[in-house]
Amino acid sequence: MPDTNKMVRNELVKEFSSFLPADSIIADAETQKPYECDGLSAYCEMPLLVVLPSTIEQVEKIVTICHHRKVPIVARGAGTSLCAGAMPNEQGVLLGLAKFNKILEIDADARTARVQPGVTNLSISQAVRDLGLYYAPDPSSQIACTIGGNVAENSGGVHCLKYGLTVHNILELKMITAQGEFLTIGSQALDTPGLDLLALMTGSEGLLGIMVEITVKLLPTPENARVVMAGFDSVIQAGDAVRDIIANGIIPAGLEMMDHLAITASEDFAHAGYPTQSHALLLCELDGTDAEVDAYITRIENIFKKQGATTIKVSQNEAERVLFWKGRKSAFPAIGRLSPDYYCMDGSIPRSQISHVLSKIASLAQRYGLRVANVFHAGDGNLHPLILYDAGVPGELERTEQLGGEILELCVEAGGCITGEHGVGIEKIRQMPAQFSDQEIKQFMVIKDAFDPLGLLNPGKGIPTLKQCQEYRALNREHSHDHGHEAHAHD
Amino acid sequence: MTDISAQLIAQVLDARSQKTPLKIVGGNSKAGVLARDVIGTPLNIKQHQGIVSHDPTELVLTVRAGTTLDEIEAVLEEQGQMLPFEPPHLGTGATIGGTLACNLSGPVRPYAGSIRDMALGVRLINGQAQHLRFGGEVMKNVAGYDVTRLQAGALGSLGVLTEVSLKLLPRPAQTMTLTYELPQNEAIKKITALTNSAQAVSGAAWSTGVLYMRLSGTSEGVAATHKLWGGEILPSNSSFWDDLREQKATFFSGDDPLWRFSIKPTVPALLDTDDMLVDWGGGQRWLRGDFELADLEKLAIKASGHVTLFKGGDRQAEVRPALSNTHKTLHKRLKQAFDPDGILNPGSLYGWM
Numbered sequence: 001m002p003d004t005n006k007m008v009r010n011e012l013v014k015e016f017s018s019f020l021p022a023d024s025i026i027a028d029a030e031t032q033k034p035y036e037c038d039g040l041s042a043y044c045e046m047p048l049l050v051v052l053p054s055t056i057e058q059v060e061k062i063v064t065i066c067h068h069r070k071v072p073i074v075a076r077g078a079g080t081s082l083c084a085g086a087m088p089n090e091q092g093v094l095l096g097l098a099k100f101n102k103i104l105e106i107d108a109d110a111r112t113a114r115v116q117p118g119v120t121n122l123s124i125s126q127a128v129r130d131l132g133l134y135y136a137p138d139p140s141s142q143i144a145c146t147i148g149g150n151v152a153e154n155s156g157g158v159h160c161l162k163y164g165l166t167v168h169n170i171l172e173l174k175m176i177t178a179q180g181e182f183l184t185i186g187s188q189a190l191d192t193p194g195l196d197l198l199a200l201m202t203g204s205e206g207l208l209g210i211m212v213e214i215t216v217k218l219l220p221t222p223e224n225a226r227v228v229m230a231g232f233d234s235v236i237q238a239g240d241a242v243r244d245i246i247a248n249g250i251i252p253a254g255l256e257m258m259d260h261l262a263i264t265a266s267e268d269f270a271h272a273g274y275p276t277q278s279h280a281l282l283l284c285e286l287d288g289t290d291a292e293v294d295a296y297i298t299r300i301e302n303i304f305k306k307q308g309a310t311t312i313k314v315s316q317n318e319a320e321r322v323l324f325w326k327g328r329k330s331a332f333p334a335i336g337r338l339s340p341d342y343y344c345m346d347g348s349i350p351r352s353q354i355s356h357v358l359s360k361i362a363s364l365a366q367r368y369g370l371r372v373a374n375v376f377h378a379g380d381g382n383l384h385p386l387i388l389y390d391a392g393v394p395g396e397l398e399r400t401e402q403l404g405g406e407i408l409e410l411c412v413e414a415g416g417c418i419t420g421e422h423g424v425g426i427e428k429i430r431q432m433p434a435q436f437s438d439q440e441i442k443q444f445m446v447i448k449d450a451f452d453p454l455g456l457l458n459p460g461k462g463i464p465t466l467k468q469c470q471e472y473r474a475l476n477r478e479h480s481h482d483h484g485h486e487a488h489a490h491d
Numbered sequence: 492m493t494d495i496s497a498q499l500i501a502q503v504l505d506a507r508s509q510k511t512p513l514k515i516v517g518g519n520s521k522a523g524v525l526a527r528d529v530i531g532t533p534l535n536i537k538q539h540q541g542i543v544s545h546d547p548t549e550l551v552l553t554v555r556a557g558t559t560l561d562e563i564e565a566v567l568e569e570q571g572q573m574l575p576f577e578p579p580h581l582g583t584g585a586t587i588g589g590t591l592a593c594n595l596s597g598p599v600r601p602y603a604g605s606i607r608d609m610a611l612g613v614r615l616i617n618g619q620a621q622h623l624r625f626g627g628e629v630m631k632n633v634a635g636y637d638v639t640r641l642q643a644g645a646l647g648s649l650g651v652l653t654e655v656s657l658k659l660l661p662r663p664a665q666t667m668t669l670t671y672e673l674p675q676n677e678a679i680k681k682i683t684a685l686t687n688s689a690q691a692v693s694g695a696a697w698s699t700g701v702l703y704m705r706l707s708g709t710s711e712g713v714a715a716t717h718k719l720w721g722g723e724i725l726p727s728n729s730s731f732w733d734d735l736r737e738q739k740a741t742f743f744s745g746d747d748p749l750w751r752f753s754i755k756p757t758v759p760a761l762l763d764t765d766d767m768l769v770d771w772g773g774g775q776r777w778l779r780g781d782f783e784l785a786d787l788e789k790l791a792i793k794a795s796g797h798v799t800l801f802k803g804g805d806r807q808a809e810v811r812p813a814l815s816n817t818h819k820t821l822h823k824r825l826k827q828a829f830d831p832d833g834i835l836n837p838g839s840l841y842g843w844m
Contacts, residue, residue, distance in 0.1 A: 107757075108687075109683045109687075109757045110683075110755055110756060110757045111686075111687070132687065132688070153633060154633045154637070156631055160630075160631070161630075164604065164608065165631065167608075167637065167640065168604060168608050177817065177821075181817045182817075183815075183817050183818065183821075185818075187795060187796055187797065188754075188755040188795035188796065189753040189754050189755060189756075189774060189795060189796035189797065190600065190601060190605070190753060190756075190771065190774045190775070191594065191605070191607075191644065191753050192753075192797060193797050193799060193811040193812055193814075194644075194811070194814055194818065194822055194840060194841070195641060195644070195645055195648075195649075195822055195825060195840070196594075196607060196640055196641055196643055196644055196645070197818075197821065199607065199637045199640030199641055199643070200636055200637055200638075200640075200641050202637060203633045203636070203637055204636055204637075208636075219689070220686070220687055220688050220689040221689065222689040223688070223689055243548050244548075246548060246549070246550055247547060247548035248661075249571060249572075249661025249662070250661070251660065251661070287689075288689060288691065288708070288712060289689070289690060289691070289712050289715050289716065290715070291709070291711040291712050291714070291715035292691065292708055292709050292711060292712035292715075294711070295709045295711045295712070296709070348629040348630070348631045348632055349629060350546075350549055350551070350628060350629060351548070351549055352546060352548060352549055377631075380629075380630040380631050381629055381630060381631075382629075382630070382631045415627070415628060415629070416627065416629045417627050417629055417631075417632040417634050418634050419632075419633050419634050420629070420630075420631035420632065420633065421631050421633055422633070423633055424633070424634055424635070428634070432634065432635070435634055435635075436624075436634070436635060437623070437624075439621045439623055440623045440624065440625065440635070443617065443621075443623055443638070443828070443829070444635050444636055444638075446827075446828035446829075447636050447638070447825065447828055448636075449824075449828065450821060450824035450825045450827070450828045451821065451824075462635075463635065
């Protein structure tokens, strides 16, 4: 660490010590180590300092001091981000919100919960279960991920198809601005006067403010929920079945697809009774009143039969429903057992493009000599290709990242986008110019300036610099002068 | 089907070089509604119309901003689909651009979401005459800031909307309204109790001593809920919901100022008078008459919400509550970020913006 950084660190420690207990300031490298990365461990950095405040006033003071000293701040929840969104800044403070872990108020009548940002996603649903309520967005990491992180990334999950993303399920945020000022946005009502800053904050990846309190909407637990599981001989058939369900006017609570590699890996791991000979598996959950669910199940079974499903099973009780989902929810770790490392992508495409994009991914994977497993939110068109690789093999991570980049560009070409729910962070910043023009990127920059003119909140993430855009476009021009990508992929 | 975006860009460029404000006009159905009076050269987007893409199997629609709600709704009805937010037209010729700019949604809003919730992408011309695209046509998209939803309710202050992509929903197989004769406070309690179970509710309103609960879903589901809840069935030819959404009910007649409260839905009656109309399951309440904004705002704050002068009254004065200094600073900076010369619908939201 350069001497100037050490000096700044020592001064910060001194200032923070006046209002933070000693164990809330972590300045030594060993204790800081767990904070060096988030869920995307390929990107690591040691922060100048880690602070773990427990009150809003402490956050205000920390941000005010950092603003005064022009020290960057990276906010962190549980560190489950898959885009290096919570990777520390070496000249900055890592502001951990783990101590903000209380559910402050539950209003069963209004069906809302006021919670601190460090509360885990799942614990909200657990806390209101006895009231017959739940919080709908359910990312796969819901046991660990925090609601603050969910808001920062606009997280989705299996049930977003019917119940929306984080942005549809929150009402009010309390935050600290980059200048250290306390601000309430949104309200307990369904809208607020003025500009919709709640929408702007949701998914802003910690670049616009530090959240300190969130009011979420709760939903009544459906009377009934059942899952139809169907195996197909090809992903094309399964993709067509997804299209047919939507075209028939049915919005399932969840509609998930897995390919052969994902099916076999998950079955070995979870023993959920998946048809391991199938090339594609669909899990379709219907929820609502008993009468409604029964009516929909019959229609879904008919659609699956028409598309040539080789096996169809309907969950007969809650235990079986949970078992069917267990395979899907544990798919990432299950696939992780097949390979020393895996890289999870997050492209989003129109639903009609699923078959086309999956077959293109398969041929790209073959060209790169890497295996790709697909587990994803088919109903939303949100793909999660998992690229299997070995970081121990020189050059394999680089090749994996190149393949990942090509997959994201493929999603944009198919009318989609580079990230559906994981965020841009550092990971996808290179591909931002594939989706946005320089003028659009500049518009993002001036929005950032409006909130954080000194650029201290989570710098280097989310929005690329114009220089990065130019480099990306220059590189792509070079590629188009090559004879295709083949030469590049194997060099 | 006409694309006049080049002409619109030229007009914005011209206004920018002359530093003359523009007043964005669509179908003019929202004149005197929601916004403050804007003084400026009319920028007419009405001709910029037509459906750009609509794949019925995708449940996504991309449409030019000047397209009328009438045209969109006719096309969707043929496909058994609908705009999920039941947009109020409030007059003839209402456009989709104006509806997004006003963030206007009908009685279904608490249960199915608002136009803001269904907005997937926009194209807009900012104050520098740059034609930009944000969001897209996919359900999930978190690349960059959510500029799309930021346009909802911005009243054209950040850009001239030229194209909107929206999520659609299938039309429900069955709709039924159940009525109950109840005073206002009893009705609000009953809404809370009924909507605490996962039935397919698509509207909850109270007017002159009657609670109206609308159900939408499969015919099996609606029948089962009716059996469970009881209540009188409103004849299917009743225009109650249309009159409520389009402000054609007797409550809305005459020239008295119309105030809109957007509050926490479970809060009891705001005034002793039964002369209020309750929509959005209690979350949106209407009041008529000459009041001071500041007085009503005190009531709204107690009810964890806000109030706006929706229609009529003095629209040169402020029509929505004052913002805190921090909010005001952020609003000014955001306006500056999109429209540095302040030429797009100046003063539509606030006199100082």
